[in-house]
Amino acid sequence: MADGTPATADATGARLIVDLDAIAENYRIIRERAPGAQVGASVKADAYGLGLAPVARTLVQAGCRTFFVATAGEGRALRTILPDAEIVVLNGPDAESVAIFREAGLTPALNSLHQIDTWRGGGIATPAWLHVDTGMNRLGLGPDEAETLFAEPDRLRGVGISTVMSHLACADESGHPMNLAQLGAFEAARTRLQALTGPVRASLANSPGVFLGPDYHFDLVRPGAALYGLEPQPGQPNPMRQTVEIYAKILQVRSVDTPMTVGYGAAHKVAGPARIATVGAGYADGYPRAAARRTGEVMHAHVAGHKVPLFGRVSMDLITIDVSELPEAVAVPGQEVELVGPNATPDSLGASAGTIGYEVLTRFGNRLHRIYRGGSA
Ligand SMILES: Cc1ncc(COP(=O)(O)O)c(C=O)c1O
Structure with missing residues (x-):
């Protein structure tokens, strides 16, 4: 279909309800937490699985002007939805994708000397972001590359840098020593860069980083997870509104007794007379298979307000x-x-399955019938 909805998703299967008003409200909450900074939004991976177009339109209406995606392809798709926004491609350019940056007016995060050279070679006037690595050791100019750049400023000739960024490794643990260490390294890198380029904006915080306080906010914060309702500070009350619910229907109910078993592998032995309902959703819809019985823990679904075990x-x-x-x-x-909803958040489902809410959201299946409430779908 034209909007990217898979042809297999219809009302015959399970329903995913996305509350766009809750996403807009979460954007407002982050703004309140970071009053001195602009609030951008990470919408990579199809807005964390919730649907790029409706989420991006909702956020733009809520006042968002800067969006983050991982790849140039995601950026190109977003450009057709948001003609005027700043779209930052976090993975940066390579020889093949430079043309996409040019055509779609995308902003690269330049993560290495190689990417700086590639961008310079492309001769594109759009100002870039420069990503300096301050301890994540994933993307960004590491200490050696940063030293080379500061010693050879000509490598930036013809490249406009609008913003310097870095990414926090441990922001979800507020007391972790990495946070202060990365903050110090980021401030030092910004000072040295500005000696070469003049003033540039700075951006460090993802969702949990916003909650580390104003020292981490700089000019622009980059939340994703918190906008979609995930807990920014694990172990503390979640200030964000939940944005997703998944409902599936009971297809069949049957009575079982000993010595029977239920399901694949005859893995679950019936202990006594029981009634078992079969529900029309599974791991292909994104419900984690590992959630069923991890280390003896029992996962629950909710039926008309009753909590029932899988x-x-x-x-x-x-x-x-x-x-x-x-x-x-x-x-x-x-x-x-109810498989996901007020009684079973993506965070809690992720914890039961030995993963995180981020992975639960981004694995929601193509077959789910998506219903958008409120916002600007
Ligand atoms: C560089 C960068 N900034 C911001 C974000 C958003 O992070 P979060 O979803 O934790 O808010 C991400 C996501 O992984 C990222 O890679």
């Missing part, structure tokens, strides 16, 4: 739940089951 393995398209304790009138085919 039973047996999560399969591709189906989940089985124990509805023995539910009123018979509730556990019937057609009844909606």
